[in-house]
Amino acid sequence: MSKPSVLIVGSGAGGSAVAWRLARAGHPVEILERGRSLFPGLVEGEERFRTRFGNDEVKAGRYFENQDPLLEPRTSRTQDEANQGVERSFVGDVNDLPATVGGGTVHWDAKVPRFWRQDFKGRSLYGPVQGANVADWPLTYDDLAPHYDAVERRLGVQGDRRRMPAHTLHQAPRRHQFVMPPNPPSHAGTLMAEGAESLGYEPYPFPMAVNSRHHHGRPRCNSCGFCSGFGCPIQARGGALSFLAPAIAAGARVHERCFVHKIGVSRDGRRATSVAYVDRHGRRRRAKADIVVVAASAIETARLLLMSRHHTHPAGIGNHSHQLGRNLMFHYFTLGVALFEPDIHAWIAPSTTFTMDDFVGPDTKAAPAGLPYLKGGICEVGAGVTLLQEADIYAALPNSFGVEHKSLMKDVSLRSHLGAIQLVGEDMPQLANRVDLDPAIRDFHGFPVPRITHGQHQFELAASAYYGPKLAEVCQAAPGSISSAVGVIPLVPGAPASDIEGPNSTAHIMGTARMGHDPRTSVCDGHGQVHGLENLFLADGSVFVSSGGFNPTLTIMALALRTADRIAGRRR
């Protein structure tokens, strides 16, 4: 008996992982991707496919891989604005990620920490938080651990278990050493790690999906410095393509520029029967499959399910709980900055080479009134800026053009002397933080665009204010540091948080279709299967119940493999 056919919406981290597992298990797999491929030969199945990415800051700013907000805008507003009846206060680039074959991982930072045990049981362990929708995940760290192992092997994750703190290995135990040793550490990272150690913290090499040695036909990283936000010109960085290329070799097919706008369901609403999409020529098409997996990223997945109304699902597919689109979470980034007297060239590295997780929390003693605890997140230690980034930073001030700007560029002030620590702050799930369909704005296909409503909980603001000065202390303690500063939310006093480090600027997007045991309070179960539909699955950040304080993609991929295992056991 042939295996059920699988149609996957999206070729990013989650979709590619599902495709890999299922294509190799013998399922016919078709992937509909709204973007194009920037890797000649990849979708054609060539073993040594190429890349069009280069060390090119101009191209990175010209929507080469990112979705073009002029074609596919998103809108946003704050919770306060929503309460006042404001339909939207912003139209444009809201959390835009690469919309291309391979999704966000074509230019990701490739930092792949695991979530901690406590992240999956936040409600049981630490209780509710007023105004937030805290819940346990319907799975445990131990359920996910073998999938973490599998993803790390496929990606080729570097790191060093021996240098990880005991508290990290207690919260995120690992049976094996990493696939490969760490990269050469950046000089800036080494100095900032020394500063952290002098204060009693425990920095260690950041686990990342970057080759420190040859792996699966890809070369080792040579620390060119065009990493986070840039496609890797030598493909030393792992990502969705680490799964997608072998999936294609196993028979999976990727269809570029196919925008799925509706999931069709059976008359009784219990089965997904087809997807409707617009192809690269603008033609309206329909595709059928035995199983449908939506992996379009948290915002687009919610949008697709909301657009897929049916008389049996009047509020959108899988939305009998009215949780669909809600509990949208972003990581807020709190920034510590040090200026060093010597030339530390922090940009020469695969972004940051060190991390520390001493500020993950929870911290019950520091919590202000009204909050049971504070949590921060993992830190990216030793970040720097490249040439055009530096030029743009100086240019952000009014009347900054002219001789002064040029002098700053000649002095290589920030490029050579700035080192940063960024805290990946946990964001509380809130019902009012949500994706819905904008009532008026349409994309170039004519479909309603996603509208993001977001407001920061006191939890994030208090945590940022608490941990921010600790970041500054680390900066001050770093050898050679002569000045330090910290940027807490809001980074610019008086500016609305949404303008600075809020929903528009973070690339970590989670929630909107949370998983749970109870169909009354969640959209899908612990395997990503949408409640009430026997053959519709979700495999991206939408299923997250909490955001943790960790870069989310490794967890997205591990969950996707778990979902794929559930599907692989099925018969037609």
Next chain:
Amino acid sequence: MGKELSRRQFVAASGSLGLLALLPGERVNALMLATPKRGHPGRFLSAHQLETLRALCARLVPGPPDDPDPGATEARAADAIDLLLGAFRVHPPLIHAGGPFSSRSGGRRDDFKRFVRLDRQAELGWRIRLEGSRGKREREFAGPVRGLQAVYREGLRHLDERAQAVDGQDFAKLLPPLQDAILSDQGDDSVQELVGVAFANTLDAVYGPPEYGGNHKLVGWRYTDWPGDTQPRGFHGAEITGPGNGKPLSAATAASLSRFLPGLAVRPVANDAHWRPRGGLQTG
């Protein structure tokens, strides 16, 4: 030039798709990248508009005599901006340079020169961005969009109007301090819109890869001591793990840099000001 097509002949005829089809892509690029002489029209801008833009760019990133090192003029920044505005006059349009390597750091050939083709969707986005929505139904699904071409045309005209009011001359003829005074007028939204877009584009042209038509002779990378694109060579050993050779940062400079901290934040780009850079420190 003999039988070779000159840049001037090329520009005059480049409205003809037939001509472009006859020429190899790299030859087209070479002709497009050849800098028009003073007093001649650009690929998109008129001769006068191009002169005004050159004067503007020269104030944004000044060269001699304001600063001893080459500036926007020497980098040919205005010509690179003109090239972007007229990107669709060649195929593939000069918007996304190719990859993965130039020939500057060990690559066997300059892949950057082989610009990436836009597909139907990407072309629509860039036509809207450059040409504006122009009342076309297929471009106004989310409302009208002003294109970069209009922003520059109208902005450059406004600069002349301001200059005429000050000194009875066009902007390009004003003395630099008077030009700076106009460009610094925070009360004039039209000026600030032009300065905003032109500054961002000038920085791209001075400090970006030369294949986009600017950074002539790599001047923007030389005086900043920037290695540019280093692939496939990359960095090795102590280049990564040890200190660099740059001069030390003084405490006074460090103190003065604190005012740029807000610039580390990513700035969301709204569609009604789509030309602004996002800026900020990469987070991921």
